[in-house]
Amino acid sequence: xxQVKQNSPSLxxxxxxxxxxNCDYTNSMFDYFLWYKKYPAEGPTFLISISSxxxxxxxxxxxxxxxxxxxxxxxxIVPSQPGDSAVYxxxxxxxxxxxxxxxxxxxxxxVTL
Amino acid sequence: xxxxxxxxxxxxxxxxxxxxxQCAQDMNHEYMSWYRxxxxxxxxxxxxxxxxxxxDQGEVPNGYNVSRSTTEDFPLRLLSAAPSQTxxxxxxxxxxxxxxxxxxxQGTRLTVV
Numbered sequence: 001x002x003q004v005k006q007n008s009p010s011l012x013x014x015x016x017x018x019x020x021x022n023c024d025y026t027n028s029m030f031d032y033f034l035w036y037k038k039y040p041a042e043g044p045t046f047l048i049s050i051s052s053x054x055x056x057x058x059x060x061x062x063x064x065x066x067x068x069x070x071x072x073x074x075x076x077i078v079p080s081q082p083g084d085s086a087v088y089x090x091x092x093x094x095x096x097x098x099x100x101x102x103x104x105x106x107x108x109x110x111v112t113l
Numbered sequence: 114x115x116x117x118x119x120x121x122x123x124x125x126x127x128x129x130x131x132x133x134x135q136c137a138q139d140m141n142h143e144y145m146s147w148y149r150x151x152x153x154x155x156x157x158x159x160x161x162x163x164x165x166x167x168x169d170q171g172e173v174p175n176g177y178n179v180s181r182s183t184t185e186d187f188p189l190r191l192l193s194a195a196p197s198q199t200x201x202x203x204x205x206x207x208x209x210x211x212x213x214x215x216x217x218x219q220g221t222r223l224t225v226v
Contacts, residue, residue: 006155034214036217042220043205043217043219043220044156044217045217046215046216089155100146100158100161100171100172101156101158102158102172103148103155103157104155105153105154106155
């Protein structure tokens with residue numbers, strides 16, 4: 001049972017426009033949500049995170065929004081740049097001492113010129 | 114500062130063979146973990162360790178063994194490789210289990226024929 005879901009396998013956005021990547025989760029016990037970015041032949045790199053007690057976190061061009069009632073989070077990239085083309089993974093951390101990351105299946109973002 | 118180093122980058126095994134995927138980090142991180150990435154499945158946790166001498170199972174531990182004799186190293190052993198273990202394997206480390214930012218290695222692409 002997929003506890004973290006990214007329903008859009010791919011997304012294409014024009015350079016300069018906004019990219020919105022979505023993620024849904026089913027486990028109410030997750031206390032932290034993260035976005036990782038992955039280029040081909042490289043490991044994932046941390047992008048931005050948000051605590052479950054907040055609804056927004058911003059870092060430069062990247063903003064993550066959390067809607068706990070809908071169990072939904074989204075990553076906004078404004079403005080999108082060609083270098084943002086990558087696979088984006090949403091991840092969630094469970095509460096407790098044995099916290100582990102549960103990843104979504106990823107969304108491939110293509111930023112076109 | 115090398116970060117998280119995985120070796121080898123590529124490996125082809127025959128069914129039934131054994132091998133060890135190496136992972137080393139030089140950031141003095143307590144928490145290390147192994148994930149596998151399969152198409153349409155995201156990253157799934159295999160095993161993790163919260164410190165030297167302590168390991169535990171993740172979501173998909175069957176067919177894999179780990180040990181953590183030092184803080185720096187966390188090898189993943191395949192005792193008898195199966196085609197279902199064909200995947201890309203990522204090692205990750207973080208400062209503490211509560212720390213949400215995990216640093217990933219570049220991955221090992223394993224093919225079992």
